[in-house]
Amino acid sequence: MTVAVSQPLPTTVPSRLNLVLRGVARFFQRAPLSAFWGVVAALIVAMSIAAPAVAPYPPLKSDFRSMQKPPDEKHWFGTDQIGRDTLSRVIYGSQASLTVAFGAVLFGTTVGALWGLACGYFGGRFDMFSQRVIEFLQSFPDLILAMAIAMALGGGLGTVIVAIAITRIPFGGRVIRAVVLSLKEMQYVEAARGLGASHKRLMFRHILPQCIAPYMILATTHLGVAIVIEASLGFLGVGIPPPNPTWGNMLSDALNAGLVPPWWLVLFPGVAITLTVLAFNLLGDGIRDMLDPRLRGSV
Amino acid sequence: MYSYIARRLAFGFLTVIGVSIMVFVVMRILPGDPLVAIFGPEGFVKLTDQQRANYMKELGLSDPLWVQYLAWVKDIIRGDWGHSFFRSESVADMILRRGPLTAEIALISVVLSWLVGIPVAIVSALKPNTIADSAARFLSILFLAVPGFWVGMLIVLALLFWFGYRAPLAGAALFADPVANLQLVIGPAIVLGLGQAAYIARMGRSSLLEVIREDYVRTARAKGLNGRLVISLHALPNALLPVITLSGVLLGLVLAGSVPVERAFGTPGLGFAMYTAVSERDVFVMQNLVFLYAAVFVALNIVVDVMIAVLDPRIRLS
Numbered sequence: 001m002t003v004a005v006s007q008p009l010p011t012t013v014p015s016r017l018n019l020v021l022r023g024v025a026r027f028f029q030r031a032p033l034s035a036f037w038g039v040v041a042a043l044i045v046a047m048s049i050a051a052p053a054v055a056p057y058p059p060l061k062s063d064f065r066s067m068q069k070p071p072d073e074k075h076w077f078g079t080d081q082i083g084r085d086t087l088s089r090v091i092y093g094s095q096a097s098l099t100v101a102f103g104a105v106l107f108g109t110t111v112g113a114l115w116g117l118a119c120g121y122f123g124g125r126f127d128m129f130s131q132r133v134i135e136f137l138q139s140f141p142d143l144i145l146a147m148a149i150a151m152a153l154g155g156g157l158g159t160v161i162v163a164i165a166i167t168r169i170p171f172g173g174r175v176i177r178a179v180v181l182s183l184k185e186m187q188y189v190e191a192a193r194g195l196g197a198s199h200k201r202l203m204f205r206h207i208l209p210q211c212i213a214p215y216m217i218l219a220t221t222h223l224g225v226a227i228v229i230e231a232s233l234g235f236l237g238v239g240i241p242p243p244n245p246t247w248g249n250m251l252s253d254a255l256n257a258g259l260v261p262p263w264w265l266v267l268f269p270g271v272a273i274t275l276t277v278l279a280f281n282l283l284g285d286g287i288r289d290m291l292d293p294r295l296r297g298s299v
Numbered sequence: 300m301y302s303y304i305a306r307r308l309a310f311g312f313l314t315v316i317g318v319s320i321m322v323f324v325v326m327r328i329l330p331g332d333p334l335v336a337i338f339g340p341e342g343f344v345k346l347t348d349q350q351r352a353n354y355m356k357e358l359g360l361s362d363p364l365w366v367q368y369l370a371w372v373k374d375i376i377r378g379d380w381g382h383s384f385f386r387s388e389s390v391a392d393m394i395l396r397r398g399p400l401t402a403e404i405a406l407i408s409v410v411l412s413w414l415v416g417i418p419v420a421i422v423s424a425l426k427p428n429t430i431a432d433s434a435a436r437f438l439s440i441l442f443l444a445v446p447g448f449w450v451g452m453l454i455v456l457a458l459l460f461w462f463g464y465r466a467p468l469a470g471a472a473l474f475a476d477p478v479a480n481l482q483l484v485i486g487p488a489i490v491l492g493l494g495q496a497a498y499i500a501r502m503g504r505s506s507l508l509e510v511i512r513e514d515y516v517r518t519a520r521a522k523g524l525n526g527r528l529v530i531s532l533h534a535l536p537n538a539l540l541p542v543i544t545l546s547g548v549l550l551g552l553v554l555a556g557s558v559p560v561e562r563a564f565g566t567p568g569l570g571f572a573m574y575t576a577v578s579e580r581d582v583f584v585m586q587n588l589v590f591l592y593a594a595v596f597v598a599l600n601i602v603v604d605v606m607i608a609v610l611d612p613r614i615r616l617s
């Protein structure tokens with residue numbers, strides 16, 4: 001990074017919005033590929049929010065005059081077995097995927113991070129016990145654990161979020177704990193402790209703000225995984241139940257349609273999943289590179 | 300070395316116990332009323348109180364939880380893995396019949412991931428920022444994003460569409476009918492293998508890039524060893540250590556991925572059985588299968604750890 005010495009000192013304090021805009025501009029300059037996919041991700045999010053305006057048909061409305069029709073000018077992505085428009089269902093399906101992904105990652109990473117903060121800060125027996133529990137959680141393949149929890153709680157939006165969130169907890173716990181362990185020994189924390197700061201103040205006022213960068217990295221890198229798990233749960237019939245469209249249960253429906261599933265019912269939801277995951281993964285890579293230069297270029 | 304293995308095994312044993320408790324909590328306590336989980340909310344309402352009490356007693360669900368847990372563990376150890384509500388075959392028999400197919404898929408996919416991932420990683424790392432490297436990185440990023448089960452569906456569809464071919468639906472043992480068996484396992488193995496290969500190529504590339512900058516590699520070059528030997532004899536063995544660890548972690552991806560992928564292909568393996576158990580809300584079969592998957596994952600990770608300790612004296616001796 002170069003420092004422009006000749007630049008005159010700013011006379012006014014830049015506003016928060018300005019700072020954010022400048023950060024975004026720098027992101028575009030330094031990681032154009034990630035920024036491009038970030039725009040794609042933003043478009044997908046916008047599409048999902050504006051679904052009622054964007055989708056040509058209501059997602060649940062069946063048209064019995066055009067059932068299982070291949071793509072044409074009226075239905076760009078074709079229609080399913082009971083004449084619902086696939087394009088509209090793919091657009092509405094993004095709502096489920098994104099709600100679950102954001103909800104689960106936010107919930108799981110936050111719980112994990114707070115747990116990791118407590119483990120790293122207090123150490124001792126509590127930490128020992130917690131590390132074992134986290135190990136047990138990590139002994140399950142992600143999807144298997146999510147399947148079991150989703151099945152036990154019964155399908156639905158909330159349970160799918162919880163099921164996926166629980167599989168994300170160990171990651172937050174591990175990473176933040178490691179960060180906290182090193183922060184705890186820093187002099188400024190020692191100084192604050194010397195001044196008589198309480199545990200609460202030390203944890204939330206002095207240590208937690210330093211954990212924001214790793215938290216952001218964790219959250220963005222796990223969005224893609226969460227979307228894939230959500231789609232898999234939907235595909236296996238333990239996700240958000242039909243008739244509400246999700247990309248996963250649309251693929252499942254396609255497979256149940258008959259011995260030979262119509263190609264358009266298979267192709268489009270999968271493309272939607274792939275594009276979304278790709279966008280979030282690459283955006284996450286860019287954010288990670290920017291927030292943590294040490295990791296640049298590695299896995 | 301032996302003390303390391305013994306320690307690792309003891310630790311693994313503890314983990315399996317912890318995992319069993321967790322499975323029990325998730326499958327038996329989380330659903331609240333297990334009958335709701337079995338019959339579904341609507342079916343549950345239709346049962347009379349008498350029926351409910353009978354079912355609870357029959358399934359041993361009226362005992363205290365710790366008694367139920369111990370009874371379950373005892374059954375697992377004895378090899379009595381229970382029965383499905385919907386099928387006559389015992390779960391143990393089903394695992395023995397279907398397990399080998401899934402194990403075969405997993406094994407082939409791991410071999411495949413190395414066969415594809417490592418050469419790609421070597422090319423990428425030796426010629427960084429060339430067209431080949433960019434192509435390899437683009438493909439691996441793409442394969443990290445594509446859900447395996449969807450690729451499976453596309454493959455099945457394409458084969459059907461263009462060749463009118465469909466893999467046999469019935470199970471076939473490896474030795475009884477190798478041709479049918481191969482047709483069953485090859486599709487899922489390719490899909491799962493390519494998924495892992497993407498991770499392995501990425502990891503292998505960065506690990507190899509790091510290693511070839513080290514002094515001992517430069518020394519090997521300086522003493523006049525030819526480039527190929529420097530890479531294969533000096534750089535690769537060290538660069539592969541983190542890849543082996545990763546491959547162990549990826550086994551979780553294979554085990555879990557086999558469930559939707561086997562459904563996509565219609566492969567009659569253990570993953571498909573798990574899908575059936577989930578869709579039929581067969582709690583007890585699910586409980587045992589989840590435990591089995593987790594226990595196998597723990598065991599495989601021990602194997603990988605021991606393998607790394609054998610290969611890397613730094614770990615063995617610390």
